[in-house]
Amino acid sequence: MKKYIIQSIRLTLVLIVLLCIIYPISIALAGKLSKGNGGGEKITKNGKTVGYELLGQSFTKPEYFWGRPSAVGYNAAGSAGSNKGPSNPDHLKDVQSRIDTLLKYNPGLEKSQIPADMVTASGSGLDPNISEEGAAIQIARVAKARKISEQKVKEMVAMNTLKPLFGLFGPSSVNVLKLNLALDNL
Numbered sequence: 001m002k003k004y005i006i007q008s009i010r011l012t013l014v015l016i017v018l019l020c021i022i023y024p025i026s027i028a029l030a031g032k033l034s035k036g037n038g039g040g041e042k043i044t045k046n047g048k049t050v051g052y053e054l055l056g057q058s059f060t061k062p063e064y065f066w067g068r069p070s071a072v073g074y075n076a077a078g079s080a081g082s083n084k085g086p087s088n089p090d091h092l093k094d095v096q097s098r099i100d101t102l103l104k105y106n107p108g109l110e111k112s113q114i115p116a117d118m119v120t121a122s123g124s125g126l127d128p129n130i131s132e133e134g135a136a137i138q139i140a141r142v143a144k145a146r147k148i149s150e151q152k153v154k155e156m157v158a159m160n161t162l163k164p165l166f167g168l169f170g171p172s173s174v175n176v177l178k179l180n181l182a183l184d185n186l
Helices: 001-033 090-104 132-136 139-146 150-159 178-185
Strands: 042-043 048-052 130-133 174-177
Touching: 042 178, 048 132, 048 178, 132 150, 132 174, 139 150, 150 178, 174 178
Parallel strands: none
Antiparallel strands: 042 048, 130 174
C-alpha cells in the first residue's frame, strides 16, 4: 500500500510541474513568438487601435460592409456559438430577422442570393471574415451610401479578398474591418 501511495505522490508532483509550470510557460513563449506577441494582431488607424484582425466587429451603418452575425454580441470574453439547431424556432426567427434586414437595406437583393454566412453566427460568434458572396451582395448599398462607383467598391473587395491557403484549403474570404478601413481611406 505504501508503495502505491509514494507512486501516486510522485506522479502528482510530476504532473503539477508539467501541467502547471512547463506547459503554461511554453504556451506563453509560443504566443510571444507569434504575430502580435501574444496580444492579438492589432489593426491601427492614425496610431489608434481600431480592432483586431481575427475578431469580428459590429458594423450597422449603410456605408460599411456588415460582418457575420454574432451569437455573443461580438464580446470576445464570451466567445461561443448559439448552440441552436437548424430546427430550433428561436434560431429560425433570428435567421429570418437577419434575412429581412438584409433585404430591407439592400434593394434589389433576392432571398436566394443571400449566403448562409450573412444570416448565421459562426461557432465562435467572432468571425471577422465574410464570404466573397457576402461582400458581393452588399456592394450596391455601400457604393450608393458612399457616393462612389460600384466598380470602385468591387475593386476594393477584390484587393481585400483572402485567397485559400495554397489555393486549396478553405474558401476565399474578406476581412470586414480591413475592407471598411480601406474604403474609409479612399
